[in-house]
Amino acid sequence: MSLQPTPAPHLDQRTLRDAFGAFPSGVVAVAASVKGQLTGIAASSFTSVSIDPPLVSFSIATSSSTWPALREAGHLGISVLADHHDAVCRQLAGPREQRFDGLPFKVTGNGAVLLDEAVATYDCSIHEEVVAGDHVIVLLEVHEVGAGDGEHPLVFHRSAFAKLHRDDLDPSRLDGRINGAEVDRGEAEHDEAKRDEHAA
Ligand SMILES: Cc1cc2nc3c(=O)[nH]c(=O)nc-3n(C[C@H](O)[C@H](O)[C@H](O)COP(=O)(O)O)c2cc1C
Known part of the structure; x- marks a missing residue:
């Protein structure tokens, strides 16, 4: 694998910084x-x-x-x-x-x-x-x-x-696994189990 830089004259630093900044961390x-x-x-x-x-x-x-x-x-x-x-x-x-x-x-x-x-x-x-x-x-x-x-x-x-804002996240949209590992659905799963319990 090479980490050699590739010249990209059309990419100015401002454009790159803005694009990098779009990714939250x-x-x-x-x-x-x-x-x-x-x-x-x-x-x-x-x-x-x-x-x-x-x-x-x-x-x-x-x-x-x-x-x-x-x-x-x-x-x-x-x-x-x-x-x-x-x-x-x-x-x-x-x-x-x-x-x-x-x-x-x-x-x-x-x-x-x-x-x-x-x-x-x-x-x-x-x-x-x-x-x-x-x-x-x-x-x-x-x-x-x-x-x-x-x-x-x-x-x-x-x-x-x-x-x-965790309320915005819908864990049911995940298929339960990421990279082969179980997704920890934490409180969401707990809440669902409680809801099912009440519904039964
Ligand atoms: C939110 C935030 C994130 C930063 N992330 C990095 C980073 O990932 N890598 C990095 O080299 N500097 C990062 N910096 C800058 C460093 O914290 C620090 O200001 C910089 O290294 C200059 O100080 P120094 O010359 O003592 O290293 C970040 C600054 C802020 C405010």
């Missing part, structure tokens, strides 16, 4: 204590990659001034930001020396920094870095996951923050 904090220094960024490029082995990824700009330090961490903490974390997200993307000011977090024994009130947390180590154009795709091996104490995730869409 969550936002994570990628953070660690490196040589006693709190280090981290906000990233919307986080995604799950593999169940076995457990891998996730995010992409970091090659121009990042934080990545050279952060990649030296033995373990990286990933915290999925909650919908009330919009200001936290801006802070984590802002001036480096203020990124953790006033933030409640914990540092694990191996230096991963995990934010309080996140929707989920991952304690990871770097598995592989793949240079891809002006970003580096960072593959992370997941060692521990935490359920987090936040409820709903922050959504990033078209350069703005949004919230999920």
